[in-house]
Amino acid sequence: MGSQxxxxxxxxxxxxxxxxxxxxxxxxxxxxxxxxxxxxxxxxSDYVRACRGDYVLVVTTRDWHEPDGTNGGHFAAxxxxxxxxxxxxxxxxxxxxxxxxxxxxxxxxxxxxxEILQGQGDPGYSAFSGATSDGHTLEDLLxxxxxxxxxxxxxxxxxxxxxxxxxxxxxPEREVAVLLDLCREVHSSxxxxxxxxxxxxxxxxxxxxxxxxxx
Ligand code: VGL
Numbered sequence: 446m447g448s449q450x451x452x453x454x455x456x457x458x459x460x461x462x463x464x465x466x467x468x469x470x471x472x473x474x475x476x477x478x479x480x481x482x483x484x485x486x487x488x489x490s491d492y493v494r495a496c497r498g499d500y501v502l503v504v505t506t507r508d509w510h511e512p513d514g515t516n517g518g519h520f521a522a523x524x525x526x527x528x529x530x531x532x533x534x535x536x537x538x539x540x541x542x543x544x545x546x547x548x549x550x551x552x553x554x555x556x557x558x559x560e561i562l563q564g565q566g567d568p569g570y571s572a573f574s575g576a577t578s579d580g581h582t583l584e585d586l587l588x589x590x591x592x593x594x595x596x597x598x599x600x601x602x603x604x605x606x607x608x609x610x611x612x613x614x615x616x617p618e619r620e621v622a623v624l625l626d627l628c629r630e631v632h633s634s635x636x637x638x639x640x641x642x643x644x645x646x647x648x649x650x651x652x653x654x655x656x657x658x659x660x
Contacts, residue, residue, distance in 0.1 A: 450654070450655065451492060451495055451496055451653050451654060451655075452651070452652065452653055452654070452655055458593055458594040458620060459501045459590065459591055459592050459593050459594060460499065460500055460501065460592065460593075460594040460595065460596055460620075461500060461501060461502035461503070461504060461586070461587055461590065461592040461594070461595050461596070462493070462496075462500045462502070462503045462504070462595075462596050462597075462598070463504050463505075463506065463572060463583070463595060463596070463597045463598075463599075463609060463613075464489060464493070464503065464504070464505045464506070464550075464557070464598055464599050465505075465506050465572065465597060465598065465599030465600060465605045465606050465609060466506055466507060466508050466537075466599055466600045466601070466605050467482075467485075467486045467489065467505070467546055467547050467549075467550040467599055467600060468507055468508060468537055468543065468544055468545065468546060468547060468600075469542055469543050469544070469545050469546075469547050469548075470508075470536040470537045470543035470544065471508075471536070471537075471547075471600045471601065472486065472547045472549075472600075475536070475543055476534050476535060476536040476537075476543050477533055477534055477536040477537075479600050479601050479629050479630070479631055480629065481629045482547065482600055482629055483547060483549050485599075485600065485627065485628070485629045486547045486549035486550040487549050488626075488627060489550060489553075489598055489599065489627050490549060490550055490552070490553050492598070492624075492627060492653055493553050493556060494553070496653075497556050500596075501590045501591075501592055502558050502559070502586060502587070502589075502590045502592055503556060503557050503558050504557070504558060504559050504560070504561060504572075504583065504586060505546070505554070505557050505559075505560050505561070506560070506561040506562075506563060506572040506575065506599075506605070506609070507537065507544060507546070507560065507561075507562055507563070508536065508537035508544070508563060508564045508569065508605070509537065509539050509544060509562035509563060509564055509565055509569075509575070510535075510536070510537050510538050510539065510544075510564045510565065510566075510569075511538070511539065511565055511566050512538050512539060514566070516564060516565075516566055516567060516568065516569075517566060517567040517568055518531070518532065518568070519532065519533060519564065519567070519568040519569070520532065520533060520534070520535050520536075521533065521534065529631070529632075530635070537564070539565070558586075559577055559581070559586055560577060560578070561575040561576065561577060561582075561583050561586075562575050562576065562577070562578065563575025563576075563605075570604050570605050570608035570609075571605070571608035571609050571611075571612045572605070572609040572612075573609065573612040573613070574612075583609075587619075592619075593618065593619060593620065594619065594620040594621070594622075595610075595613045595619060595620070595621050595622075596621075596622045596623070596624055597609050597610045597613065597621070597622070597623045597624070597628075598623070598624050598627035598628055598653070599627070599628060600628070600629055601628070601629060601630055601631045601636075602623075602625070602628040602629065602630040602631075602636045602639055602640070603630050603631050603632060603635035603636040603638070603639040604631060604635075604639075606623060606628050606639075607623070607639035607640075607642060607643050610623050610643050610646070610648045611642060611643060611646040611648065613648075614643075614646045614647045614648050615646075617647070620649070621646075621647070621648045621649065622648065622649040622650070622651055623643060623648055623649075623650055623651075624651060624652060624653040625640075625650050625651070625652060626652045626653055626654050627653050
């Protein structure tokens with residue numbers, strides 16, 4: 446862990462950490478790479494090692510698209526170019542290497558409690574639209590540990606992270622934060638719009654690593 450320090454967790458809350466889509470296809474060398482994805486996976490791994498004890502639940506998500514068809518228009522139709530806003534190159538197809546966890550994060554799976562798979566036949570940006578392999582939703586998992594607070598990190602700020610955070614905040618009893626320094630974006634302009642959507646929804650935007658530390 447070196448000299449890295451992290452902000453303390455919220456006192457008196459039962460917080461779940463949701464780690465979004467740290468998958469090969471969203472990292473350098475993948476089908477839909479997000480700049481800095483691999484470095485982010487290292488940073489999130491360091492964070493989880495240091496702060497696992499602060500969380501009542503740690504959940505990972507994976508984009509888990511069907512091999513046939515366009516997954517509800519999420520993949521660009523064959524013979525057309527993706528617009529990288531609403532349509533995308535084929536990525537994170539179930540069971541393929543691109544859908545695997547990026548190797549920088551994979552060792553941390555030992556301390557993860559559950560996995561949500563999303564986007565099976567639909568765009569599936571929000572983890573709340575997915576389910577575990579045995580059919581439990583993220584809402585079920587949060588209820589199971591009586592979580593009253595959710596923190597979201599991962600890939601990508603402008604899409605799956607923000608969609609998940611906004612859905613989490615639909616419950617007004619729940620405190621929801623995105624740790625922005627533990628997220629990376631597809632594009633700065635869509636990330637700015639996503640931050641505004643999250644703020645409008647009542648999501649707190651903060652950092653895991655304090656100012657002055659290596660971010
Ligand atoms: C994502 C674009 C397309 C994400 C998924 O994980 O944020 N972005 N599909």
